[in-house]
Amino acid sequence: MAPTPETLTAERILEATEEVLRRHGPAKATVVDVARALGVSHGSVYRHFRTKAALREAVSKRWLDRTSRALAGIAADSGRDPAARLRDWLAALFEAKRRKAGDDPELFATYMVLTDESGGAVAEHLADLVGQLTRIVRDGVESGAFAVPGPAETEARALFHATGRFHDPCYAREWKRPGVEDEFEAVVELLLRGLAAR
Amino acid sequence: MAPTPETLTAERILEATEEVLRRHGPAKATVVDVARALGVSHGSVYRHFRTKAALREAVSKRWLDRTSRALAGIAADSGRDPAARLRDWLAALFEAKRRKAGDDPELFATYMVLTDESGGAVAEHLADLVGQLTRIVRDGVESGAFAVPGPAETEARALFHATGRFHDPCYAREWKRPGVEDEFEAVVELLLRGLAAR
Numbered sequence: 001m002a003p004t005p006e007t008l009t010a011e012r013i014l015e016a017t018e019e020v021l022r023r024h025g026p027a028k029a030t031v032v033d034v035a036r037a038l039g040v041s042h043g044s045v046y047r048h049f050r051t052k053a054a055l056r057e058a059v060s061k062r063w064l065d066r067t068s069r070a071l072a073g074i075a076a077d078s079g080r081d082p083a084a085r086l087r088d089w090l091a092a093l094f095e096a097k098r099r100k101a102g103d104d105p106e107l108f109a110t111y112m113v114l115t116d117e118s119g120g121a122v123a124e125h126l127a128d129l130v131g132q133l134t135r136i137v138r139d140g141v142e143s144g145a146f147a148v149p150g151p152a153e154t155e156a157r158a159l160f161h162a163t164g165r166f167h168d169p170c171y172a173r174e175w176k177r178p179g180v181e182d183e184f185e186a187v188v189e190l191l192l193r194g195l196a197a198r
Numbered sequence: 199m200a201p202t203p204e205t206l207t208a209e210r211i212l213e214a215t216e217e218v219l220r221r222h223g224p225a226k227a228t229v230v231d232v233a234r235a236l237g238v239s240h241g242s243v244y245r246h247f248r249t250k251a252a253l254r255e256a257v258s259k260r261w262l263d264r265t266s267r268a269l270a271g272i273a274a275d276s277g278r279d280p281a282a283r284l285r286d287w288l289a290a291l292f293e294a295k296r297r298k299a300g301d302d303p304e305l306f307a308t309y310m311v312l313t314d315e316s317g318g319a320v321a322e323h324l325a326d327l328v329g330q331l332t333r334i335v336r337d338g339v340e341s342g343a344f345a346v347p348g349p350a351e352t353e354a355r356a357l358f359h360a361t362g363r364f365h366d367p368c369y370a371r372e373w374k375r376p377g378v379e380d381e382f383e384a385v386v387e388l389l390l391r392g393l394a395a396r
Contacts, residue, residue: 149387158384162360170368186356189347194392 008040010048010058017059022106026113031055053117060118063111064125067096068132075132082140083192086159089136090188093129094166094175101172112169130156140195147197155195162191206238208246208256215257220304224311229253251315258316261309262323265294266330273330280338281390284357287334288386291327292364292373299370310367328354338393345395353393360389 013034020033031052035042049055074089101108115122133156140146148155165171166184174180211232218231229250233240247253272287299306313320331354338344346353363369364382372378 150384154384155388157381158388161363161381162385162388164369165359165362168368170366171362183355183359186348186352187360190353190356190360190392191388192392194388194390198396 008038008044008048012038013045013048013055014059014062017055018063018107021059021110021114026110056114057118057121060111060114061121061124064115064121067093067100068125068128070096071129071132075135078139082136082143082145083196086133086136086140086192086195087188089132090159090163090166091184093163094184097167097169097172098175101169101175108169108172126160130160133157133159137195144197146195148195159191159195163187206236206242206246210236211243211246211253212257212260215253216261216305219257219308219312224308254312255316255319258309258312259319259322262313262319265291265298266323266326268294269327269330273333276337280334280341280343281394284331284334284338284390284393285386287330288357288361288364289382291361292382295365295367295370296373299367299373306367306370324358328358331355331357335393342395344393346393357389357393361385 016037017029017034020029020037023029024033031042031045034055035045038045045055049058071089071092074085074092077085100111130153134153137146137148137152137155137159141148141152163184165174165187166180214235215227215232218227218235221227222231229240229243232253233243236243243253247256269287269290272283272290275283298309328351332351335344335346335350335353335357339346339350361382363372363385364378
């Protein structure tokens with residue numbers, strides 16, 4: 001039975017769009033394909049997303065948010081040792097990206113095209129992640145575990161940049177190589193020593 | 199006057215190849231184009247480079263070597279403070295890559311195609327750079343300025359990976375953004391604190 005227009009939520013449209021992108025690829029997927037997959041008119045889709053670009057950006061955002069949500073719990077767990085939280089947070093980010101790239105390489109490639117178009121969603125995502133890191137750094141400074149010369153946010157951004165090899169999609173090929181875990185450990189340990197109070 | 203075969207050195211062939219690549223792009227450049235540019239037969243070129251792939255790899259290697267040679271002096275300058283040398287070395291690497299990408303974007307793109315084919319030359323180049331960093335780290339440990347928990351080479355590799363944003367061509371777009379210098383400084387300072395003896 002085709003769903004009625006009443007049941008058409010933004011979330012259902014985004015799910016269907018991901019499926020259409022998976023099937024047709026990012027170059028060919030259209031709003032008409034999405035409407036057809038949902039059994040609705042394309043006008044109904046446009047009532048939720050005013051343009052094709054807005055729909056694609058919302059799909060990117062949903063995909064990126066899945067990663068940040070998984071990490072938010074670690075960042076917010078203020079009771080725990082900041083060094084352990086930082087280590088876990090960076091490992092969870094690496095793991096999440098690696099799983100996305102490895103489990104479904106075609107969908108990953110599709111999202112690379114999409115995020116390339118969606119500057120706003122990506123910038124928001126990166127700001128969210130740096131914000132989470134800032135919280136961990138700030139907790140560490142407050143507890144006396146970390147000592148940093150400038151604002152916590154500057155350090156958080158430096159941590160994020162220094163670990164790019166382990167979360168930036170341009171390194172996805174490296175994530176399958178043996179030894180990449182050891183490389184990750186060596187970078188994280190060096191950074192933790194850089195944060196540690198003396 | 200066309201040069202005689204006697205004057206045909208490997209270096210002259212490599213220079214001509216770079217020029218041909220610049221003119222025709224990496225997809226279309228052939229050994230015949232190179233021979234024509236030099237006024238020799240393609241057999242003469244093949245006497246120096248047995249295959250087109252070998253010639254392209256040698257051109258990549260020459261391009262990569264230009265960067266490592268510029269840095270080798272800083273790495274070898276054992277009399278100087280290791281922290282200052284490390285800072286200068288990383289800044290010189292960033293500057294060299296940024297200049298290559300910014301001054302002649304088309305040639306840079308050509309070399310991205312070439313290095314992608316030339317796994318051996320790239321691996322050698324990276325090993326050379328990590329070797330230079332290892333020397334600086336080792337000098338720092340010996341002088342008591344640095345204290346590291348494991349082998350100097352592990353730290354050197356971690357330093358190289360943690361600064362990828364400032365030398366890896368996949369970030370070339372970022373190098374033109376305002377603020378990238380501050381990002382570089384923040385990462386380098388964090389890493390230097392991680393190396394410093396307590």
